Amino acid sequence: MEDMQHQQMGYDRVATMFAPDGHILQVEYAGKTIRLGSASMGIVCTDGVVIVSDRRQKDKLIIEKSANKIFEIDDHIMAVAAGIISDARVLVDKARVLAQQHRVTYDSAPNTESIVKDIADVKQQFTQYGGARPFGVAMMFAGFNGEPQLFTTDVTGNYLKYKANAIGENDEKIRDKLRENYRDGMSVEEGIRLALGIFRDIQGEEFNVNRFDIGIIGSDKRLTKKSGEDFA
Numbered sequence: 001m002e003d004m005q006h007q008q009m010g011y012d013r014v015a016t017m018f019a020p021d022g023h024i025l026q027v028e029y030a031g032k033t034i035r036l037g038s039a040s041m042g043i044v045c046t047d048g049v050v051i052v053s054d055r056r057q058k059d060k061l062i063i064e065k066s067a068n069k070i071f072e073i074d075d076h077i078m079a080v081a082a083g084i085i086s087d088a089r090v091l092v093d094k095a096r097v098l099a100q101q102h103r104v105t106y107d108s109a110p111n112t113e114s115i116v117k118d119i120a121d122v123k124q125q126f127t128q129y130g131g132a133r134p135f136g137v138a139m140m141f142a143g144f145n146g147e148p149q150l151f152t153t154d155v156t157g158n159y160l161k162y163k164a165n166a167i168g169e170n171d172e173k174i175r176d177k178l179r180e181n182y183r184d185g186m187s188v189e190e191g192i193r194l195a196l197g198i199f200r201d202i203q204g205e206e207f208n209v210n211r212f213d214i215g216i217i218g219s220d221k222r223l224t225k226k227s228g229e230d231f232a
Contacts, residue, residue: 124157
């Protein structure tokens with residue numbers, strides 16, 4: 001009822017307007033979009049960091065490889081998104097340019113958190129200036145700079161560092177299971193099998209290991225992509 005009153009009063013017509021209760025409604029609506037997207041999970045392990053992403057592509061006419069959700073940002077940085085993937089592509093392109101500029105300028109690998117912060121700053125700007133809507137996408141970045149790292153940015157432009165996290169459909173249920181089952185000292189293979197096991201528990205009869213994309217960045221600082229069927 002309160003949301004309806006705010007809508008009638010026009011607080012959701014402008015992305016930069018606060019409602020009386022302190023919420024920015026357009027930003028909250030963008031956050032709801034994220035949970036409509038298929039889920040992805042990131043896990044930090046002793047020997048690397050992994051992302052396991054559900055393509056959830058049911059149309060047989062679509063070529064599966066074209067629906068890949070794991071993006072390479074740099075040799076040692078990858079990203080995955082949930083929400084409006086076309087929004088994510090804009091941010092992925094921005095992140096790639098930032099990584100390339102760092103390599104050209106400093107002749108060294110860019111720091112993962114620096115890239116994440118710059119992308120989060122872009123997302124934050126679209127919650128503060130009129131004439132544009134917020135990015136309707138959450139992004140998870142994984143990289144290796146001396147140690148495996150995992151970051152998540154939300155629609156507000158906030159970002160946090162995680163041991164393990166999930167974005168997209170059923171993200172809260174997945175996080176609950178990660179809290180129960182994640183442990184320090186897991187290997188990459190153990191992390192992947194944990195992620196697939198959680199997806200199996202949550203999806204039930206709909207679970208199909210073949211529809212999962214897996215990205216791995218180990219101590220060699222190279223992105224390796226695999227399919228869920230490699231761990232069936």
